[in-house]
Amino acid sequence: QKEVEQNSGPLSVPEGAIASLNCTYSDRGSQSFFWYRQYSGKSPELIMFIYSNGDKEDGRFTAQLNKASQYVSLLIRDSQPSDSATYLCAVFIYSSASKIIFGSGTRLSIRP
Amino acid sequence: DAGVTQSPTHLIKTRGQQVTLRCSPKSGHDTVSWYQQALGQGPQFIFQYYEEEERQRGNFPDRFSGHQFPNYSSELNVNALLLGDSALYLCASSLPGLAGVSGNTIYFGEGSWLTVV
Numbered sequence: 001q002k003e004v005e006q007n008s009g010p011l012s013v014p015e016g017a018i019a020s021l022n023c024t025y026s027d028r029g030s031q032s033f034f035w036y037r038q039y040s041g042k043s044p045e046l047i048m049f050i051y052s053n054g055d056k057e058d059g060r061f062t063a064q065l066n067k068a069s070q071y072v073s074l075l076i077r078d079s080q081p082s083d084s085a086t087y088l089c090a091v092f093i094y095s096s097a098s099k100i101i102f103g104s105g106t107r108l109s110i111r112p
Numbered sequence: 113d114a115g116v117t118q119s120p121t122h123l124i125k126t127r128g129q130q131v132t133l134r135c136s137p138k139s140g141h142d143t144v145s146w147y148q149q150a151l152g153q154g155p156q157f158i159f160q161y162y163e164e165e166e167r168q169r170g171n172f173p174d175r176f177s178g179h180q181f182p183n184y185s186s187e188l189n190v191n192a193l194l195l196g197d198s199a200l201y202l203c204a205s206s207l208p209g210l211a212g213v214s215g216n217t218i219y220f221g222e223g224s225w226l227t228v229v
Contacts, residue, residue, distance in 0.1 A: 004154075034218070043202055043223045044155065088154050092218075099145065099168055100204070100218060102154035 003027060004091050006103035015112050019076040023089030023103055026070065032092035033065055033072045034100065037085045044088055047074070079110045116141075116205050116221035124227045125193050133188045133224045137205030144186040145218070146178060147202040155202055161186050162208055190226075198228045 004025050013019040021035075032051040036044035050056045050063040050072065062075040076083055086105040093099060117136045125131050137144050143162045147155035157170035161180035180186045184205075190197055206218040 036220075043200070043220045046217055046219070049217060090154075099157050099160060099170075101157065102147075104152075104154040 002103075003101045004089055004103035006087075006089050006106045008104060009107035010109050011106055012109045012111055013079050015079060015081060015110055017079055019079045019083065019108055019110070021074040021076075021087050021089075021106050021108065023072045023074075024070055025072070025089075025091045025101075027091065027093055027101075028067075028070065030070075030091040030093055033063070034090040034092065035061075035063060035074045036088040036090060036102075037083075038088055038105065039085045047087075076108075081110050081112060084108060084110045116203055116219050118201075118203050118221035118224050120224055121222065122225045122227075124229060127193055127195060127228055129193050130189065130191045131193060131226060133190075133201050133203075133226070134185065135188070135203030135205075135221060136185045137203075138219050141205035141207055141219070142184045143206045143208050144180060144184065145204045145206070146186070146188045147204065148172070148197075149200040149202060149223075151199075158188070193228045195228050198226060200225055 006023050034049045035047045037047050038044045048058050048063050050065045056063045060077045064073045086107050088105045089103040090100045116138050119134045145160040146158040149155040158172050159169040160167045164180045175191045177189045200223045202223045203221045204218050
């Protein structure tokens, strides 16, 4: 079982709709959760992080965390063509050192 | 405020050669992590440096080594290059401790694209 799992997509969503991206993780010791956006040929760009159960909103983005179900999601409201990218879910584990484990990413395509 | 800077941005090497990639962390950050991202995959953790020591290592062979300097900058060295080492190499900087709390987030550089032929 992979430590962080995401559907690879592509996920196709019409412009203006809500895009929903999902991620599950296996390590119950995971403490913080990140969503990164990566455009083709570019490095990952942090969208937001969450570490408490529930919802966290930032503009058009909402991260949702359910530690009991080991599930984290990202909602993008009013999807725009510029949101078309690969979205990486990442989990922070603090043991003897801090490290982030990434999922393989979900490709999101917003169709006009 | 300079972010994470990496060099070189692109390079091509031949199988069996050695390569050194460099990273300067974001101002105020003292922890540097290196990741390898193959095409179509998420970044894979290579290792992390703090106080000039390797603190943790991912599942990578000893051909991958690193160093951190007193100014917190870091190098990634890969010996005996294989075709499979072709990837985007990402450097990330942070403060030590719990990421995502108190604004301690992890920032990535633009990466170094390595092609092994």
